[in-house]
Amino acid sequence: MENLNLPTKNTWCPGCGNFPLLKSLKKAIVEIEKEGKKRENFVLVGGIGCHGKITDYININSFSGLHGRAVSLAEGIKIANPNLDVICCSGDGDSYNEGMAHLIHTAKRNTNITVIIHDNHNFALTVKQYTSTSPKGFKGSSTPEGSIETPINPLELMIASGATFVARGYSSKTEHLADLIKKGIKHKGFSFIEVLQPCVTWYNTLEKYNKSVYEIETEKGISKNRALTLASKWDYNSEKRIPIGIFYQEIKKSFEEEAFSRDGVKEKVEMRKLLKDYA
Amino acid sequence: MKEHSILIGGSAGDGSKKAGLIIAKLLSSYGYQIYIHEDYQSVIRGGHNFSLIRASNEKVLTHRDEIDLLIAFNEDTIKRHTKRLKDKDMVIYNSDAFEFDRGNGFPIETIAKNIGGLLIMKNTALVGAFAKTVGIDWNTLKKVLISELKVATDKNLLVAKEAYKTAQAKMKIPKLSSYKRPLISGNSAIVLGSLKAGLDSYFAYPMTPATSILNCMAQKGVKYGVKVFQPENEIAVANAAIGAAFAGSRVMIGTSGGGFALMNEALSFAAQAEIPLVVVNVSRSGPSTGLPTYGGQSDLFHVLSAGHGDFDRFVVAPGDPEEAFYLTQLTMDIAWRYQIPSIILSDKDLAECTYSFDLDSLEKYTPGKLSLWDRKGEYKRFKITKDGVSPIAFPGEKGAVVKATSYEHDEFGIAIEDEKTTKLMQDKRSRKFRSLEKEISKIKAVKVYGNKKSKTAIIAWGSVKGAAIEFAKEKNIKMIQPLIMSPFPEKQIKRALLGVSRIITVETNNRGQLAQLLRYYGIESKSVLKYTGRLFTTKELISKIKI
Numbered sequence: 001m002e003n004l005n006l007p008t009k010n011t012w013c014p015g016c017g018n019f020p021l022l023k024s025l026k027k028a029i030v031e032i033e034k035e036g037k038k039r040e041n042f043v044l045v046g047g048i049g050c051h052g053k054i055t056d057y058i059n060i061n062s063f064s065g066l067h068g069r070a071v072s073l074a075e076g077i078k079i080a081n082p083n084l085d086v087i088c089c090s091g092d093g094d095s096y097n098e099g100m101a102h103l104i105h106t107a108k109r110n111t112n113i114t115v116i117i118h119d120n121h122n123f124a125l126t127v128k129q130y131t132s133t134s135p136k137g138f139k140g141s142s143t144p145e146g147s148i149e150t151p152i153n154p155l156e157l158m159i160a161s162g163a164t165f166v167a168r169g170y171s172s173k174t175e176h177l178a179d180l181i182k183k184g185i186k187h188k189g190f191s192f193i194e195v196l197q198p199c200v201t202w203y204n205t206l207e208k209y210n211k212s213v214y215e216i217e218t219e220k221g222i223s224k225n226r227a228l229t230l231a232s233k234w235d236y237n238s239e240k241r242i243p244i245g246i247f248y249q250e251i252k253k254s255f256e257e258e259a260f261s262r263d264g265v266k267e268k269v270e271m272r273k274l275l276k277d278y279a
Numbered sequence: 280m281k282e283h284s285i286l287i288g289g290s291a292g293d294g295s296k297k298a299g300l301i302i303a304k305l306l307s308s309y310g311y312q313i314y315i316h317e318d319y320q321s322v323i324r325g326g327h328n329f330s331l332i333r334a335s336n337e338k339v340l341t342h343r344d345e346i347d348l349l350i351a352f353n354e355d356t357i358k359r360h361t362k363r364l365k366d367k368d369m370v371i372y373n374s375d376a377f378e379f380d381r382g383n384g385f386p387i388e389t390i391a392k393n394i395g396g397l398l399i400m401k402n403t404a405l406v407g408a409f410a411k412t413v414g415i416d417w418n419t420l421k422k423v424l425i426s427e428l429k430v431a432t433d434k435n436l437l438v439a440k441e442a443y444k445t446a447q448a449k450m451k452i453p454k455l456s457s458y459k460r461p462l463i464s465g466n467s468a469i470v471l472g473s474l475k476a477g478l479d480s481y482f483a484y485p486m487t488p489a490t491s492i493l494n495c496m497a498q499k500g501v502k503y504g505v506k507v508f509q510p511e512n513e514i515a516v517a518n519a520a521i522g523a524a525f526a527g528s529r530v531m532i533g534t535s536g537g538g539f540a541l542m543n544e545a546l547s548f549a550a551q552a553e554i555p556l557v558v559v560n561v562s563r564s565g566p567s568t569g570l571p572t573y574g575g576q577s578d579l580f581h582v583l584s585a586g587h588g589d590f591d592r593f594v595v596a597p598g599d600p601e602e603a604f605y606l607t608q609l610t611m612d613i614a615w616r617y618q619i620p621s622i623i624l625s626d627k628d629l630a631e632c633t634y635s636f637d638l639d640s641l642e643k644y645t646p647g648k649l650s651l652w653d654r655k656g657e658y659k660r661f662k663i664t665k666d667g668v669s670p671i672a673f674p675g676e677k678g679a680v681v682k683a684t685s686y687e688h689d690e691f692g693i694a695i696e697d698e699k700t701t702k703l704m705q706d707k708r709s710r711k712f713r714s715l716e717k718e719i720s721k722i723k724a725v726k727v728y729g730n731k732k733s734k735t736a737i738i739a740w741g742s743v744k745g746a747a748i749e750f751a752k753e754k755n756i757k758m759i760q761p762l763i764m765s766p767f768p769e770k771q772i773k774r775a776l777l778g779v780s781r782i783i784t785v786e787t788n789n790r791g792q793l794a795q796l797l798r799y800y801g802i803e804s805k806s807v808l809k810y811t812g813r814l815f816t817t818k819e820l821i822s823k824i825k826i
Contacts, residue, residue, distance in 0.1 A: 008693055043674045045522070048685075055684065056693050061674035063525050064684035064694070066548050069518040072510065076522025076530075077674070079506055080480060084526065084674055102518075105511035259508070266504030269474045274499070275638060278461035279307075 004029065008056045017171035017197035017206075021118060022054055024174045025087070028181035029060070032085075043086050045074040047094035050125050050199075051118035054089050068098025071106050074113045082112070082256050085185055092119040096132035096154060107163035107190050112254035114184040114191040117154065118171075120199035121236075128202040135237045138203075154194050155231035159224060159248050164189035166227065166248040170213045171197045172206070176244065183246065189254045196242070209242065216245040224248065281336040283311075283413075283452055284343050286360050287405075288329030289352025289373075291322050294402035297427075298350075299330025301406050303462055303633060304423045305415050306334035310455030313462055314745070315633035316342040316814070321487070321571045327355055336455055340599050340634065340745030344818045347450070350409060352401070353377065369450065371408050373401065383412070383446065390441050396434040403428065403435045407442030413452040417443060463636045465629035465742075466491045468600035469559055470500065472607025473531050476646070480506040480523050480530040482516045487571050488627040489533045489561040513538035517545030517556070524554045525683060527673035529611060533559035536578045537568070539585065546620045547586030550708065552683040553661065553669070555614035559623045561630045564812035573812025574627030576741050579792040582622045583765055589705070591712035593621035594765040598744035600634050601641060602762060608644040609722075616647050617668060617711050624764065626787075628742035628814050652679060659690040663703060667710030716766040724768035727775050728758040735781040735826060738772075738804060740764075740793055743815055747785050750820040761793075769800045776802065783807055783824055787814065 004026045012018045029042060044062040046052040047070030055062035061084075065073040074088035095103045095117060103115070121138070123129040128140045130147040133154065137146040158166050165187040169177035177195065184191035196213070198206040218230065227248035234242045285302060289295040296317065303313045311334035320326040331342045346363045349356070349370045354377040361367065370382025375389055387404035391397065403424070410420040420439060428435045463471070470492055473481070481500060483493040496507045506528070510516050516532050523530040534542065539560045549556035562578035564570035582594055593613050597603035607623055614621035652658055652672035658679035662669040669690075672679040682692030687704055689695050729751030736757040739747035744760050751758035759775045761768060776782065782804035784794040791806035798804075807823050809815050 006693070038677070040675055040677050040679065043526070053694070055682065059680055061679075061681045062684075062692075063522065063552070063682070064686060065518060065521070066544055066685055069514060069545070072515040072518035073522040073525075075510070075515075076482075076519030076524075077526045078522075079508060079519065080523035080526035080528035080530070081673075081675060101511050102515050105515070260506050267502050269477075269503055271471065271475065271638060274471060274474070275461040275463075275636065277499070278463045278467065278636065279459055 004059050006057060006059045010057055011053060012050060013201045015200040016050070017120065017199065018050060018054065018118060020174045021171040021177065021195055021197055022057055024171070024177035025116070025181055026058060027174070027178035028185060031178070031182055032185055037085065041084050043077055043084050045070050045077065045086060045088040047090040047099070049091035049094050049123070050120070051089050051091040051094070068094055069102065071095060071099060071102040071115060074115070075106050075111050078111055078113050079256050079260070086113040087185060088113055088115045090115060090117055092117060092121060092133045093123045093131045096152065104157070104161045107158055107161040107192065109255035110162060110164050110189045110252055111256060112189055114181070114193065116181065116193045116195060118197045119154070119194055120197045120203065121205070122199055122203045124199045124202050133236050151236040153231060153235055155247055156228055158192045159227050159231060162190070163192045163248070164250040164252050165191035165246070167192070167246045168194045168196065168244045170209055170244050171195055172210065173213070173244070176215060180246065187249065189252055196244070212240070212242045213244055214241055216243040218246050218248070222248060281455070282339070283334045283348070284346040285332045285348045285350065286329055286346045286363065287332070287350040288327060288356035288360060290324070290355070291319065291326050291328050292324045293352040294399050295328055295352055296330055298402040298406050299332055300462070300633070301423060301427050302409060303332045303334070304427065305410060305419060306332065306452065307462055307635065308419050308423060308459050309415070309452065310458050311335060312338050312460065312635040313633065314339040314342060316628070317631050317633070319572055327359065329356065329360070334452070338635070341749060341814070341817060344816050348413070350405060352405070354379070371405065371412055373405065383408070383449070385442055385445060387442065391438050394434060394437045394441060396431065396438050400435055400438045403438045404442040407439035408446040411443045411446035412449045414448045414450070415452065460635040460637055462633050463600050464491065464631055464633050465597065465600050465603045465625055466561070466631065467495055468603035468636070469607050469623060469625065470495045472604040473611060474500065474503055474505070475604070476608040476611035477529050478505055478531055478611070479528040480508065480520070481532070482508045482510065482520050482523070482530065483533045484509060484513045484516050484538060486535045486538045488563055488630045489535050489559060491631070492533045492559060513541040514545065517542035521545060521549055521552065521554045521556055524556060525552070525674070529615065531557040531559065531611070533561065535561050535563050536565055536581060539578070539581065543585045544587070546592070547588050547590060548685045549620040550586065550590035550592065551588070551685055551687070553618040553708070554620070554683070555618050556620045557611055557614045557623070558620065559625060561625045561627060563627045570812040574742070574814060575787050575810060575812060576626055576743065576792070577788040577810070578624065579764065579788070579796070582624050590708065591619065592765055593617070593619055593715065594624055595622070595762060596624045596740050596764050597629065597762065598741050598760055599629065600636050603629065605642050605644055606762060608646070612644070612646040613715065615649055617715050618671065619711060619715070624741070626741045632742070652676070654678060660692045661688060661690045661704065661707070663690060663707055666714040667707045668714070712766065719763055719766050719768060720770060724761065724763040725771040725775050726760045726762060728760070730755045730757055732778070733757040734779055735783070736776060736779045737783045737785055737824070738793065738797070739785045743785055743787055746815045746817045746820055749817040750824070753817065753821065754826040756826060767796065767800065772797070772800070772802065785815065785820065
């Protein structure tokens, strides 16, 4: 795993949930490499927010994009070169707030990329504002009296949108998370991994998650309805117990596989021939 | 000049556009050079649409106000356009729809019905009547109909034959030659140019008047391996394209002003991450939704300044399909060699009007050499070089870790915040543009037409060039057209203006954007503007500009 490190200075807060998340990601990559995948065929995409710094902390191909657009950037890379394993790290502010449309549509298309959401339930890099997954009553710098909005449940949303691999992990459970990431990368289709990532500085959920998180094993061929019921067990707002693991998985042709199957039959461009259609 | 202008109009759903295209192809078969001006409203049924076909023995890039023949599906067309007629009796119309006391009416709906065809075949009947009226022989008509009407061809031929028999020859459009040129629109020329330049992917979200590029790519591009992708919005289009280019795909995206506005942030991202992002902006009449199916050159400032932060971009502005074809190849080449955002600024009239396209007279474009990584040592995506261009490598290449970012970064693509590296990178990027300026100074970025010795010059760009050229010829003055807007060809324009004492800039926008740009370079001109969504005609220029 050492050769995945870079000498870059890490600027995450001490104790940040991103550290174990990065560790899990590296572990997953190393394990997939052992199975014969080449290092140069991984691309890590990042968005904007604390999570986005991850591209500077790992020695693989990477592209850190605009706020909210990481998923689109990743999708473009995959379409251009389907041989690449594209992993897209994004945040709750990044992809649930700013870039929600891209997340939904890429899930709908089932493009074969792996999206990992570092969900710390707040805009941390801009100093604590509420996001789509902040609980009601969240006291942030823009909601001193507490947010009046109820959070969305990203797992329900992704299952409904057509994602073919939907999972939730917890950054502190690195082995479990590494396994989810590995399975997500190997899944052929849109893989969505929501990661509960405590923000120790602005919204420390570490203790809460340590207490309430439990692992689940879903049966193969789980129905969408059953997966939705599982996903609704915790609504991001209550103090209920929080299941982690794979919630839904389905085998379906990926977007780029279906859309660009004509690949490789590229005819030579001959202007006179082309212009015949216009005569 | 031997020329004929024919206007065919009706309401949306009548099939007047298709009939207009068939008429143009008939005249093209007779050796004429064609220009079809398309005018349609943002409706699917109803409203008023028309095509104005001008056929000439010389190259034509604009329409005339006067017409030789009016073909009307409905009375509305008669009311709107009879004043254009040189001979007020030269009218062909649908006598099933209305009565008219001049010209020749044909019961085109009855003809279609009697043959057992669909109602839409009334347009085939009208074409049949037209062909006879202007003396086009049946075999030519038959040939064109067979190639244009692939569905229910036999029925269509019967309908055409019936109308052809009924009609009488009223005027003679003589055959010039058997040399038939392809008829293409500005949008098609961009498609062809991009295919010629080795396009790998085309991403777009539908928006008039750029949509036909997307449709054409989906129909023709895929045969050449082009990956056509229609994501959820223009923001996704631009960001996915940046990802695709990063992964080595020669990608192009297309939109109109509103969609281009949504892509602004990505344009700036492409500049920072040094991504060759090729964007087609087919401008239309604004501001905002404006007149969605009408034209205008109101996006010059927009494309020149789009995107936050300081950065340079390459911008071309073709004025006809030949230029669109050539400049698209140039743009794709420049974008990749300099790794910069590059924009093809077209406009509605160029995009959707149809022109004779002469392959034999086309300038051949030879692309330059791409700076690729030599596979020696550690790969630095943003390596500092003399000309600012860093050798390129793509993810998947063994031995290279390719890192890019929207943040300011060091040579490896790792985010930085220190002053020294920031300046180094800002300077590196502007050095690329200085290198590009040098290259552009050696290619033809400005065209000159008309009387090159005249002390009076008009300057026009984009689709306005057609009327401007004819005006300049008629008045025996000089006409200057800039083809590249950024880096602005200041020296070439100033050279073209040597000895000129009176300069008139002609544009279809409200603020005189090119005139303001010229003023920035110390060139003062008088603006003649039109901003009604419609193109200038030569006649209008004659009445507005006193020479």
